[in-house]
């Protein structure tokens with residue numbers, strides 16, 4: 640997986656919205672590229688790809704629209720969100736393990752750099768929940784199943800939270816280890832200079 644580094648942007652972002660390319664059918668799950676989606680969206684008369692990222696079946700993260708530019712992926716929420724599209728068809732096929740891995744990494748990086756709470760990582764269809772909560776006007780109601788009938792957003796948020804906890808524990812362990820190493824080298828110096836032993 641290519642490591643993606645996110646730089647702070649001017650535009651205020653409150654949500655990360657997840658999508659499926661809905662590319663395929665019961666038998667076929669296509670590995671849609673950002674280039675392909677760019678062509679589709681140009682055909683629709685948009686200014687190129689509406690998503691900011693596309694995650695391929697092998698976990699490769701392809702960049703779409705620049706983060707600083709408002710996306711075209713979730714009517715009503717475009718101005719304050721980032722759009723991520725998963726290659727394939729989420730109504731029939733689960734994301735690949737590699738796709739999930741990259742998605743979690745990318746969401747953690749985006750959440751850190753752009754200050755987006757993990758609970759604000761939502762599936763396209765969850766725009767309806769925002770309407771119910773009164774955060775979004777009812778005209779933006781969607782009938783889409785996006786990011787896919789078989790995709791659980793609760794599971795995705797839970798896994799991301801678990802991963803953050805695990806990473807925090809790891810970095811704490813590294814910190815302690817480097818402190819001990821630091822002590823070790825102080826003892827080394829003292830020993831070498833015959834100040835102790």
Ligand SMILES: [Zn+2]
Pocket residue numbers: 657658659712763783785786
């Ligand atoms: Zn969608």
